[in-house]
Amino acid sequence: MFSNFSLDKITNSLATAAQKTSDTLSNAITTATDPATKLSLRSQKRLFQESIGTVHDISTLPEQYTTLEARTDALEKCLRRILIVSKTFEMEGYDYPPNLSESFSDWWSLSSKKKKEQEKEDKKGFLPRSFAQAISNSAEDCVEIYQHVNDGDDEDKEENANNEEENEEEDEEDEDVKNLIKTFDSWAKCYKNIDQGKAEMDSMMMKEFNAKLEKLLNEEFKKVHTLRKRVKDSRLKFDTVRYELKVKEEKAKIAEAAASNAAVTLTTTEEEKPEEEEKPTTDIKKEEDSTIKDESASKEEPIAKTPSKEDTKTKKEGKPAEKSTETATEATEAKEKALPKVPTTETEETGAESATKVDEEKASEDKKTDKAIEDDSEEHKLLEQLEDTFVSSTASAVEMMEEITDSSEIIGLVKLFQNFQLVYYRQCVQEIEANLKTLNELEI
8 A cells, every 4th residue: 555655755746846836936026027016926935935944044023022922822712712602692592402302292282272372472482492491381381281170170169069078178179279370380480581581691692792702803803913914924025135135245245256356366467478578579689689690790700711802902092891881781770670560550559449448348347336236225225114114013013912912801801791690690599589489488
């Protein structure tokens, strides 16, 4: 039976369901356009995350609020328990369970005349509405039975009017019958009055006690639940925005640290780069200078070793050496050719474009920064508003719960209940004492 049971499968199923729910809420948040709707959906997602235990940063409610919340729940539970019992006063026959066999027997045993009278008087139902009414009905039936017996005795008296001894015995029997009729009649009246008193008490219990108790539960406690729900919703929204802002600030700090590290690395690279660029240029210049010197030396050395006839003649005539001048000119030209050519105009244009591009990027970054600052400012304002709403909702709920948990109102309801009972039981005592007095008189 449990061969296919696997705890891992259940865990995976729950995780999958949780992920689907989270994705559904995320999609709803993405497609929502109204800010209030979006915030409500975000708070619902937050509530779901709290329920499955993925979020633990939850605002703590004041101790006074949690204490009053527990007291309110306890009081509501007690009042609902009492109302279940006190609703019994709204049911007829609650103190006398229906006895169908007795009721059918009583109904068939009564005469048609008595039935009509019963239907007219007190508008009685098929079953007694109380134990007192059942006793009263039974006593009335006894009265009717003995009246039939008494009527038969009266007929016998008329037939035996000439027999004095028999008449005396019948008078004594008539007295006993009359006493029994009075006994049952007084007993019936006693419990009939008690039944009427009980009906009045039941009516007062329904109209006063039960009605006030139901109003307290259905109206006052309903207000408390509404305020508590408002506290819960405001707390969820406050925690949602607070948590998102906290995560955003942490991400901004990480991005700022990364940007700072990148800037330091770039500065270090730029400082090392010119040194590397200058070093090859100097080496090239040194190599070019050495090459030029070597070439000059190679040209001058043959001339010095094998002077031509013209040079000899020139020296003799005292003329300047033209060859030496030409050699120096060639060396200067070669040196200029060896130096790197720098296009002045193109370099200036490239620098201007780079500067413009940098300015544009800087302006774009400034706009983004201003927008981010503006968004942060709005979110902080929203967070402050939500915090104020959370605090005010909590204060209103605390005030209402303090009022409803005040013991004076509950004590007043219990006193009302006891007063109704006292009036009824006093009437019972008075009726029973009066009936006892009647019965004592019959015994004399």
